[in-house]
Amino acid sequence: MNRTLELVKTVFEPNQLEILDAPQVALAGRSNVGKSSLVNCLAGRKSLARISSTPGKTRSLNFYLVKPDDFFLVDLPGYGYAKTSKTERAKWGKLIERYVTSTRQLTTMAVLLDSRLPPQRIDLELVAYLRSMGIPLLAVLTKADKCKQKDLAHRVSEWRDLLGGAGVPLPFSSKTGRGRDKLWNLLAESVNPSPASSEAE
Ligand SMILES: Nc1nc2c(ncn2[C@@H]2O[C@H](COP(=O)(O)OP(=O)(O)OP(=O)(O)O)[C@@H](O)[C@H]2O)c(=O)[nH]1
Ligand SMILES: [Mg+2]
Numbered sequence: 001m002n003r004t005l006e007l008v009k010t011v012f013e014p015n016q017l018e019i020l021d022a023p024q025v026a027l028a029g030r031s032n033v034g035k036s037s038l039v040n041c042l043a044g045r046k047s048l049a050r051i052s053s054t055p056g057k058t059r060s061l062n063f064y065l066v067k068p069d070d071f072f073l074v075d076l077p078g079y080g081y082a083k084t085s086k087t088e089r090a091k092w093g094k095l096i097e098r099y100v101t102s103t104r105q106l107t108t109m110a111v112l113l114d115s116r117l118p119p120q121r122i123d124l125e126l127v128a129y130l131r132s133m134g135i136p137l138l139a140v141l142t143k144a145d146k147c148k149q150k151d152l153a154h155r156v157s158e159w160r161d162l163l164g165g166a167g168v169p170l171p172f173s174s175k176t177g178r179g180r181d182k183l184w185n186l187l188a189e190s191v192n193p194s195p196a197s198s199e200a201e
Contacts (some may be wrong), residue, residue, distance in 0.1 A: 003184065005073065009063040014098040020063065023191040024072040024105045025138075028096070028126060029112030031055035031078030037174035038112065039064060042184065055081040061099060071107075071191040074099075081109040085110050100133060106138045108190040115155050115171060117143035119162060123147035127163065131171040138171035138186055145176045 012016055014018075021053040027035045036049035036058055048064075050057055055078060076099075079092055100106065109130050113123055130137050139159055144152055152171055159169040170186065172179035 001068075001184075003069065004041075004067045005039065005048060005064040006067070007048065007062060007126060008065045008072075011061040011095075017061075017099060017102060020072060021066070022070050022072055022105060024063075024103060024108055025077055025108045025187055025190060026074040026099070026106060027060075027110050029078060029142070029157045030114070030120065031057075031081035033078065033112045033114050034174055035075055035078065037089070038140070038142065038172065038183075039073065041174035041177060041180055042073070044058075049075055057110055061095065066187075069188055069191065071130055071187075072105075073187070075089065079126070082121070093157065100135065101131075106135060106166060108138050108187075110138045110140055110187070112140050112142050113159065113169065113178055114145045115144050115152055115190050118155075119158065122184065124162070130142050137163075137166055138188065138190060140164055140179070140183065141171045142176050143173060143175075144171040145173040147171075 004062065009020070027038065029035055032055040038050045039044060040051065041048040058075055058077045060077065063076065064073045065074055076096060077092055079085070087179070101125065111126060111130070127137065141155060141159070147155070156169055156171065170179050170182060172183060
């Protein structure tokens with residue numbers, strides 16, 4: 001299926017959040033993990049979302065409308081960048097918390113994890129927070145092109161054990177397109193479960 005992404009809203013402050021009448025999947029992860037690159041990869045466009053090798057590029061919540069499925073993919077600012085000031089960090093926390101608690105249309109949080117790094121405390125904290133909120137998560141191991149096959153397999157099983165029943169993490173590379181079709185299917189399925197998969201629940 002040929003899908004398109006269109007940026008329809010950008011939010012910098014909690015009071016700019018509004019109710020959007022469509023399911024949403026948000027992309028969360030540490031700064032520089034590859035969230036915006038993943039948006040571009042899914043869109044098949046080079047510069048729809050701004051990317052940078054300097055962490056902290058995305059400062060706002062960016063809402064992309066996916067057609068023809070009619071759901072939002074939400075690119076979130078990254079967390080955990082060491083040089084971020086305390087004030088900035090607190091602002092991130094508030095904005096994300098407000099988004100998560102006020103968005104009843106949030107069907108899934110895609111958690112992006114760097115495939116080259118062992119599980120980081122801050123990622124585990126996010127996973128625990130999402131669990132406590134009852135938000136389904138979809139784990140994506142980014143930058144798979146930079147990881148040896150053996151190390152990647154190890155990382156997959158490590159995260160699979162940590163996540164328990166929350167599914168197998170998906171190796172993904174915005175550079176090579178690895179995992180792209182599979183991710184599109186998982187995203188579409190999460191906002192619009194097929195009858196067979198909801199019966200199985
Ligand atoms: N090799 C490789 N590099 C990648 C991949 N995805 C992203 N990058 C690089 O990683 C850097 C950060 O990518 P972004 O997409 O801006 O990361 P982000 O998570 O949106 O970062 P923030 O907006 O700061 O939270 C850029 O230099 C990208 O080119 C990938 O799959 N493979
Ligand atoms: Mg970004």
